[in-house]
Every structure is written in structure tokens, then in C-alpha cells.
Amino acid sequence: MLQPEGVIGPWLGALADMEPDLPTVVIVEDHRVTRRFLADNLAADGYEPVEAESAADARRVIEECFPAAAIIDLGLPDRDGLELLRELRQYGRGGGPLDPQLPVLILSGRATELDRVRGFERGCDDYLAKPFSYAELRARLAALLRRAGTRPRPGRIRIGPLDLDPFSRVVRLDGTPVHLSKKEFGLLRALATEPARVFTREELLEEVWGFQAHVPTRTLDSHASRLRQKLRASGCRFIVNVWGKRSRNVI
Numbered sequence: 001m002l003q004p005e006g007v008i009g010p011w012l013g014a015l016a017d018m019e020p021d022l023p024t025v026v027i028v029e030d031h032r033v034t035r036r037f038l039a040d041n042l043a044a045d046g047y048e049p050v051e052a053e054s055a056a057d058a059r060r061v062i063e064e065c066f067p068a069a070a071i072i073d074l075g076l077p078d079r080d081g082l083e084l085l086r087e088l089r090q091y092g093r094g095g096g097p098l099d100p101q102l103p104v105l106i107l108s109g110r111a112t113e114l115d116r117v118r119g120f121e122r123g124c125d126d127y128l129a130k131p132f133s134y135a136e137l138r139a140r141l142a143a144l145l146r147r148a149g150t151r152p153r154p155g156r157i158r159i160g161p162l163d164l165d166p167f168s169r170v171v172r173l174d175g176t177p178v179h180l181s182k183k184e185f186g187l188l189r190a191l192a193t194e195p196a197r198v199f200t201r202e203e204l205l206e207e208v209w210g211f212q213a214h215v216p217t218r219t220l221d222s223h224a225s226r227l228r229q230k231l232r233a234s235g236c237r238f239i240v241n242v243w244g245k246r247s248r249n250v251i
Helices: 032-044 055-065 081-091 113-122 134-148 182-193 201-209 219-234
Strands: 024-028 048-052 069-072 104-108 126-129 157-159 162-165 170-173 241-243 248-250
Touching: 024 032, 024 055, 032 048, 032 134, 048 055, 055 069, 055 081, 069 081, 069 134, 081 104, 081 113, 104 113, 104 134, 113 126, 126 134, 157 182, 162 182, 182 201, 182 219, 201 219
Parallel strands: 024 048, 024 069, 069 104, 104 126
Antiparallel strands: 157 162, 162 170, 241 248
């Protein structure tokens, strides 16, 4: 569990959203001309576009910038866009580095009824076939963001002297910034989302690292050890190991 030693009960975070001035929209499109066209026009219409030309780029920017929505092409060079969508919906659960509720508009040349059905089954919120009208895409995107306006967004989390801001990725301990790597931050965020819960190794490896099956690895132990050391500066013991019958549970 994640709570300061000597404190009884979980300290739930104060939810104070820190929305950017402009809604950030990730454009996942390998065709450069189409990607630039969308980025230029969305910027002119009051959005902050972030471009990604592959599934790997998309995951990185989604983790880093906490976008308001994503426009995803299916024909990506490294992976099918449906696999990226499945990963987003599956591995973001439970406070991992991805937001599982991120509004997603699929923009694809795959225009059959079966293609659209598959897109919705994998978790897209809207589907627009190429060739497309930009005016229609803009209207669909605005509708997605309007419907998503009431969904809870991850805000600041406070646990005793620990303060974590998922949007800026800033962690403070007694007001002093704590410098964490990306995976250390992802692990801390996953634990801090439910500070009284005991997570299994498998749950954390899936949510933070995206491992789909049991993989023999010490990466969780090493990251947890470094994170624990960095949080000990205040004299509090935040990350507690709980031993179960079959496997070691961390938090």
C-alpha cells in the first residue's frame, strides 16, 4: 500500500484539474501530407495538435502530454491502429500511464461496415472514413470533446506530505520537487491512485510496463527500490511490500 507510516487510512487526492489553455489533440497518421493538413487546420481552429507517425510515437506522446482526444489512422507502419486502441483501453486501467477513457476518433481508408464495427468493438468513440471532409471531422471532434467534458480527469493527488500532479508530472515531498524517471513516475501514479490497495506484481507490470503475460523480470523490483529511496527523504515510509502465499505484492 502507499501511505505514510503512522498515518491511519488512505489519504485521497484533492481533485483539482489543471486543464491546458488549448485542448491537445494527438494526430496518429503516417501520411505526412494528411498529418500536416490536420495539424495546421486544427491549430487554426483553436486546438493544440501533437503529431505521431507510428503507434510507438503515439504511445509516447499520449503518455507525456495527457491529450484531450486522439485521431488515429489504422494503417500505421509499425502496428495496426486497432492494436494501439486495444492497448490504450486495456493497459490504461487502474492508474497506468495511459488514459483508458481518452476520446478516440478513427480516421481510416478502411470504409466497410465490418471495419467500422471492428473499430467500435475495440473501443473507438467515432469513426470517419477517408476521403473525408475536414468540416465534418472538426464537428465530430467537437462533439467528442463536448461529451467528454464531464468525465473525470486525473487531478492532483495528495498523500500526507506527498503531492503528485499527473498533468505536469511534478512530484513534491514536503514541498520539495522529487525527480523521477518516466517509469518511476508511472509506478508512483499507479500506486497513488488507490493508496490503500495491494497490487500484485502482474498488475503493476501490465499497467505500467504493458506486459501482457507473466514475464520473469526484476525491473519492477529495481524501479520500486529506487522510488522508495527517493521518497524516504521526508522520513516517511511510503511503499510497503506485502508478502502473499504465491507472489510478492508491491505497494
